[in-house]
Amino acid sequence: MVVVANRFRRGIRMLAGLAVGGSLLVAGCSSQIQFADPLAGQPTPVARPAVKPHGPVAPTPTPSTAPSTPTPRPSESTPAPTPTPTPTKAPKPTEAPKPKAILAAGASGDQVRELQARLKQLDWFAEKVTGTYGPVTTAGVKGFQGKRELRVTGEVDQKTWDALLDRTRQPTKAELADKPAKPAILSRGDAGDKVKELQARLKQLDWFDVAITGTYGPVTEAGVEGFQEKRKLDVTGAVDQKTWDTLLGLTREPTRAELADAVPTASTKGLDERCLTGRAICISKRTNHLVWLIDGKPKLEMDVRFGSDELPTREGTFSVLRKKKDVISNLYHTKMPYSMFFSGGQAVHYSADFAARGYNGASHGCVNVRNWDGIVALYAQARVGDKVIVYS
Structure with missing residues (x-):
């Protein structure tokens, strides 16, 4: 009996050991497992074996003996101080150099006469052409410059002069002398057979290269101006008696086909x-x-x-x-x-x-x-x- 009891206890202990080893398999669900000892009458607690951590173990910090002073943090409600910028002086704008004047107040001579006559063509000078650059000429130059978005100085620089030349024609001798123009036989705005003849005669001399219409428009005016300049007549763009006589002398009587602006054909009609x-x-x-x-x-x-x-x-x-x-x-x-x-x-x-x-x-x-x-x-x-x- 004694032997049997000893074996029985030994077996119980073996089972207990297996149970202790089995606790590793369920460590995630229970921290401790107890087995009843049938011989002792009290449950024997079985300690859960410690699990060694993988990798290096962090050292335990040693508490400092000196009390640490916490670093104060700025309050979120208190804004950080803004640095005061150093004021800088704005640079003064550099003005463009004033263009060199070709003609200005106080000037006189033939070029001033031409200036006044050209301004007169554009209604920027309404006085008599004198050849003296005075206040009226200055006002006219200013008006022209402002109209053409040029620098308004009242003085004629190269840019102003070029712009004036582009918009005007060469003044006639009569205009430079401020003499009244000779009466015109034909001028811009006229229409009829006489204008057709004018255009046909200008065409013979290559001063008119568009269709003959019988209407005195800008192309006819330009043709008359070119003819007058070539023949050293007063360049007005209007046909006075001298211009007409000169044109008749240099051209022949236009044919009906020419007056009708008919396209010439390879016809032998009228030939010997x-x-x-x-x-x-x-x-x-x-x-x-x-x-x-x-x-x-x-x-x-x-x-x-x-x-x-x-x-x-x-x-x-x-x-x-x-x-x-x-x-x-x-x-x-x-x-x-x-x-x-x-x-x-x-x-x-x-x-x-x-x-x-x-x-x-x-x-x-x-x-x-x-x-x-x-x-x-x-x-x-x-x-x-x-x-x-x-x-x-």
Whole structure:
């Protein structure tokens, strides 16, 4: 019995040991497990084994003997002090240098006259042109500068002068002398057949290159101004009697087709029958016209001028005898560029006098051409032996 009891106790102890080892498996759910000892009558507590931590163990801090003084923190309700900025002086703006004046108060002379006349065209000067730069001229310059968003100084610098030149025309002698303009026959705003004739005549001289309308507008005015300046007339843009007489002298009577602004066609209507075959320079004294044809097809057309009654241009059927580009007449000592001789010393050639004076003059018997490009083209195409037909 004693032996059996001892074994029984030993077995109980073994079970208790297993239970202690099993407590590692459930350490997350219970911190202590008790087993009843049937022999002792009191439960025997089984201690949970300690688990060693993994990794290094932090040392236990040693409390300081000196009391620590807490660092005061600023209250959230108390704003931090703002540093006072050091005041700095703003730099003074640098003014742009004043442009150099070409004309200013106190000046006098022809350029001041031109200034006043140009300001007068734009209604910035309403007094008499005197050539003296006074308060009225200064006020006019200021008004012009302000209008054109230029620096308002009352003095004429280069920029002001250039702007004034761009918006005005060259003053006439009458304007510079402050004389009343001559009465105009035709001027801007007019309309009718007379304006058509004006435009057609200007077109003959390449001073009008748009459709003939019969209305005197800015293009017609510009053409008249160009013609007047070229002929050293008063440049007004309006046609006075002197301008009209000069224009008549340099041009021929416009055809109906020209007045209607019809596009010229390759028509042989009105040409001499001798011109309609082969290669022919066909020249009509009746129309003052030259037509260059090949096999009856017109290739070039241009105005021509003839000799006077004392030195007439011969009529008949001729041929090109010789060609010479640079010729000076032995008799009259005048230049005859691009000459094509057809009867003795008579030739078809360019005439600077015809280009300048128009029908106010006459040749010494030759056929004068005033179209430079036209004569150059004809000279290049015509050959020695080609027909020259001159008829009335």
